[in-house]
Amino acid sequence: xxxxxxxxxxxxxxxxxxxxxxxxxxxxxxxxxxxxxxxxxxxxxxxxxxxxxxxxxxxxxxxxxxxxxxxxxxxxxxxxxxxxxxxxxxxxxxxxxxxxxxxxxxxxxxxxxxxxxxxxxxxxxxxxxxxxxxxxxxxxxxxxxxxxxxxxxxxxxxxxxxxxxxxxxxxxxxxxxxxxxxxxxxxxxxxxxxxxxxxxxxxxxxxxxxxxxxxxxxxxxxxxxxxxxxxxxxxxxxxxxxxxxxxxxxxxxxxxxxxxxxxxxxxxxxxxxxxxxxxxxxxxxxxxxxxxxxxxxxxxxxxxxxxxxxxxxxxxxxxxxxxxxxxxxxxxxxxxxxxxxxxxxxxxxxxxxxxxxxxxxxxxxxxxxxxxxxxxxxxxxxxxxxxxxxxxxxxxxxxxxxxxxxxxxxxxxxxxxxxxxxxxxxxxxxxxxxxxxxxxxxxxxxxxxxxxxxx
Ligand SMILES: Cc1ncc(COP(=O)(O)O)c(C=O)c1O
Numbered sequence: 001x002x003x004x005x006x007x008x009x010x011x012x013x014x015x016x017x018x019x020x021x022x023x024x025x026x027x028x029x030x031x032x033x034x035x036x037x038x039x040x041x042x043x044x045x046x047x048x049x050x051x052x053x054x055x056x057x058x059x060x061x062x063x064x065x066x067x068x069x070x071x072x073x074x075x076x077x078x079x080x081x082x083x084x085x086x087x088x089x090x091x092x093x094x095x096x097x098x099x100x101x102x103x104x105x106x107x108x109x110x111x112x113x114x115x116x117x118x119x120x121x122x123x124x125x126x127x128x129x130x131x132x133x134x135x136x137x138x139x140x141x142x143x144x145x146x147x148x149x150x151x152x153x154x155x156x157x158x159x160x161x162x163x164x165x166x167x168x169x170x171x172x173x174x175x176x177x178x179x180x181x182x183x184x185x186x187x188x189x190x191x192x193x194x195x196x197x198x199x200x201x202x203x204x205x206x207x208x209x210x211x212x213x214x215x216x217x218x219x220x221x222x223x224x225x226x227x228x229x230x231x232x233x234x235x236x237x238x239x240x241x242x243x244x245x246x247x248x249x250x251x252x253x254x255x256x257x258x259x260x261x262x263x264x265x266x267x268x269x270x271x272x273x274x275x276x277x278x279x280x281x282x283x284x285x286x287x288x289x290x291x292x293x294x295x296x297x298x299x300x301x302x303x304x305x306x307x308x309x310x311x312x313x314x315x316x317x318x319x320x321x322x323x324x325x326x327x328x329x330x331x332x333x334x335x336x337x338x339x340x341x342x343x344x345x346x347x348x349x350x351x352x353x354x355x356x357x358x359x360x361x362x363x364x365x366x367x368x369x370x371x372x373x374x375x376x377x378x379x380x381x382x383x384x385x386x387x388x389x390x391x392x393x394x395x396x397x398x399x400x401x402x403x404x405x406x407x408x409x410x411x412x413x414x415x416x417x418x419x420x421x422x423x424x425x426x427x428x429x430x431x432x433x434x435x436x437x438x439x440x441x442x443x444x445x446x447x448x449x450x451x452x453x454x455x
Pocket of ligand 1: 126127128129130132161162163164235239240268269270271296297
């Protein structure tokens with residue numbers, strides 16, 4: 001059993017409102033974490049404000065990963081905190097089935113204003129994973145409603161991350177995430193990823209080569225028959241796999257192939273949405289309209305868990321048929337449109353608008369890119385790729401120790417007061433969009449020192 005040094009409390013000694021550091025690390029099973037290693041030297045966050053976390057041992061940490069690509073407006077924003085406080089005192093929970101509350105409608109209407117094109121309906125979930133599974137189910141239900149009952153195949157992409165539920169895991173393309181779970185969805189196929197390091201390494205913004213990778217959809221169509229394919233799902237910029245930016249023309253080509261063959265296109269914008277690419281959504285940034293869109297994370301600035309699926313009008317309308325007393329979609333969550341999440345999301349959307357956070361991100365994207373590419377010439381750095389406020393710094397893997405070099409860099413950064421993320425041997429940088437020029441410099445200077453210090 002591990003013990004957190006210095007901060008030892010028991011629940012009986014500690015008032016419930018006081019921040020509690022656990023004195024027994026055993027019971028909690030951390031997600032996506034090497035639990036035994038972590039518990040030997042835990043990293044615990046106690047408080048946050050703006051660009052910074054404070055750890056339980058009183059250190060100030062510059063947040064270079066916006067929590068988990070989510071805290072786009074910075075931490076503990078007063079407007080969001082107060083909105084949630086007011087909401088919990090007024091309406092803690094509203095029954096979600098056959099009942100609702102006014103803020104769900106208000107939020108859906110606000111989102112409709114922001115969502116691209118004729119994407120004018122919103123289904124609420126509680127996470128990115130739930131949004132993905134919801135979007136896949138809506139796609140399947142749509143084709144069933146159209147009488148296209150054979151259209152059941154879902155197409156994802158290698159290296160795609162679409163969360164951890166069975167649908168998202170099946171269309172996802174990260175082998176390590178699938179290895180322990182043999183019973184994935186059967187009717188699934190995958191496009192190749194868009195990573196072409198020989199041609200595109202050290203690209204600034206969208207890489208030049210690889211649009212034709214979208215043509216792999218034609219081979220998949222050839223293999224299964226277009227009339228059997230329901231939907232294609234991709235992250236516009238693949239995030240969790242280590243920031244893969246789509247080649248110029250790739251998403252447009254994918255859209256065209258889907259259009260030609262009656263296949264729905266789903267953009268998983270769980271990371272890309274809400275300003276990370278310097279526009280409300282990647283769909284806006286790339287000028288490509290998806291049929292369905294998954295969002296989460298930045299929707300509430302991560303203050304309260306919430307996700308959603310944006311749905312284009314023809315898809316929504318195709319399901320609003322039949323007798324009016326019959327449920328149109330047998331799907332939903334106890335916490336769909338939870339009042340606290342709605343209050344947080346409304347306050348977050350106000351902040352994004354009032355502080356012009358997306359526009360600010362667009363304006364700072366170039367200095368951010370410049371700072372990132374100062375790492376290009378470092379030893380062990382085999383690629384730096386970026387778009388908007390997403391950067392991937394790929395390091396040469398050590399022989400027989402994949403991920404170890406990046407883990408060391410991550411640890412050195414953390415010890416120097418900067419939080420980044422790593423996947424395999426790629427360091428991902430994605431700070432809150434309110435980051436200042438001086439903080440951008442500090443972030444990449446710290447990363448540089450950490451890479452230089454790592455053999
Ligand atoms: C593109 C994408 N989709 C889905 C998810 C899953 O979201 P969640 O962890 O909220 O379930 C993530 C999480 O990082 C993501 O990046």
